[in-house]
Amino acid sequence: MSxxxxxxxxxxxxxxxxxxxxxxxxxxxxxxxxxxxxxxxxKVVEEVVGKGALVLQFEVREGDPExxxxxxxELVSGKTFRHGDHLFFGFGVKREEGDNTPGHWQMFFQLHDxxxxxxxxxxxxxxxxxxxxxxxxxxDGTKEYWEGEVGEEGKAxxxxxxxxxxxxxxxxxxxxxxxxxxxLIGGGTVxxxxxxxxxxxxxxxxxxxxxxxxxxxxxxRMRNYFIARVLP
Numbered sequence: 001m002s003x004x005x006x007x008x009x010x011x012x013x014x015x016x017x018x019x020x021x022x023x024x025x026x027x028x029x030x031x032x033x034x035x036x037x038x039x040x041x042x043k044v045v046e047e048v049v050g051k052g053a054l055v056l057q058f059e060v061r062e063g064d065p066e067x068x069x070x071x072x073x074e075l076v077s078g079k080t081f082r083h084g085d086h087l088f089f090g091f092g093v094k095r096e097e098g099d100n101t102p103g104h105w106q107m108f109f110q111l112h113d114x115x116x117x118x119x120x121x122x123x124x125x126x127x128x129x130x131x132x133x134x135x136x137x138x139x140d141g142t143k144e145y146w147e148g149e150v151g152e153e154g155k156a157x158x159x160x161x162x163x164x165x166x167x168x169x170x171x172x173x174x175x176x177x178x179x180x181x182x183x184l185i186g187g188g189t190v191x192x193x194x195x196x197x198x199x200x201x202x203x204x205x206x207x208x209x210x211x212x213x214x215x216x217x218x219x220x221r222m223r224n225y226f227i228a229r230v231l232p
Contacts, residue, residue: 016088016228020077022206023224024054033078038064041073042207047223055092055223058108058207066212074110074207079227081111081202085166086230091206092159093134093150096219099210100127106210107139108220111164113198120198121164121173125150136162136175145191146175146184157223164196171196 022031024044029035035042041064043057060071081087089109098106109123118139126133131152137144150158158177165172171194175182181189206225208218 015231017231018226018228020079020227021225022056022075022077023226024056027054029056029075031077032075034076035074036067036076036205037073037207042075045221047221053223055221056206056225057096057219057221059217059219060208060210060214061217062215070212071210071214071218072208074205074209076203076205077227079204081166081204082200083166083168083197085164087164087166088161088228088230089164089204089226090159090161090228091225092157092223094154094157094221095125095132095150096154096221097216098125098127098132098153098218098220099214099216101215104211104214106208106214106218108134108206108208108222110139110205110209111196111202112205113200113202115199120196120202123160134160136173143194144185145173145194146182148175148177148182150177159224166197166200166202168195168197169193 027044029042041059044054045057047053047055058073060073064071106125107122110119111121112119120138122139123134123136132150133147134150135144135147161176163174173191183189184191206222208220210218
């Protein structure tokens with residue numbers, strides 16, 4: 001997983017140490033330290049039945065009990081991150097179905113802090129022009145760093161890679177989608193001088209977290225989740 005050549009078009013990838021892999025290859029979710037979901041909402045499934053490749057499937061349904069003010073189907077790696085950490089987060093994602101009501105937020109990746117409020121960094125779904133999009137920004141919506149199309153529901157995988165330097169005034173963010181370095185909101189391909197730290201330490205979560213007002217079912221598949229640290 002630490003071979004960035006398979007994830008990005010960066011001409012000179014840094015030296016990395018992979019510190020976490022959560023890909024379901026154990027045929028369960030025991031690679032993660034915590035599961036936040038009603039029973040049977042997180043499963044390890046074959047992407048194509050009979051072909052053997054395993055992926056994580058997350059699901060929430062209308063009427064599910066709320067967990068911390070929303071519907072959740074999430075996994076926590078147990079890793080923590082602090083000021084100065086330089087990291088890559090990579091994974092493939094495919095949304096099978098979801099609630100497209102305007103104003104109903106649906107996160108599928110979070111870097112949370114210790115403030116008890118919205119995460120400093122998250123990825124959220126929205127729908128536009130009949131296709132599913134995602135935006136990367138702070139959980140309260142005050143900052144948006146990137147937005148991009150993530151395909152038609154249930155039809156295609158998108159591989160995302162996020163480079164993050166954790167900091168209060170010197171944080172940095174880059175995003176690759178399907179190996180292509182992305183142009184960020186406001187121009188350029190790198191955001192520097194950002195507060196990406198919040199109240200340290202940060203910790204990561206993947207899966208679905210959506211507003212309790214959501215309707216219907218949201219189902220997302222994720223594959224090859226990894227976290228890598230840039231070595232000095």
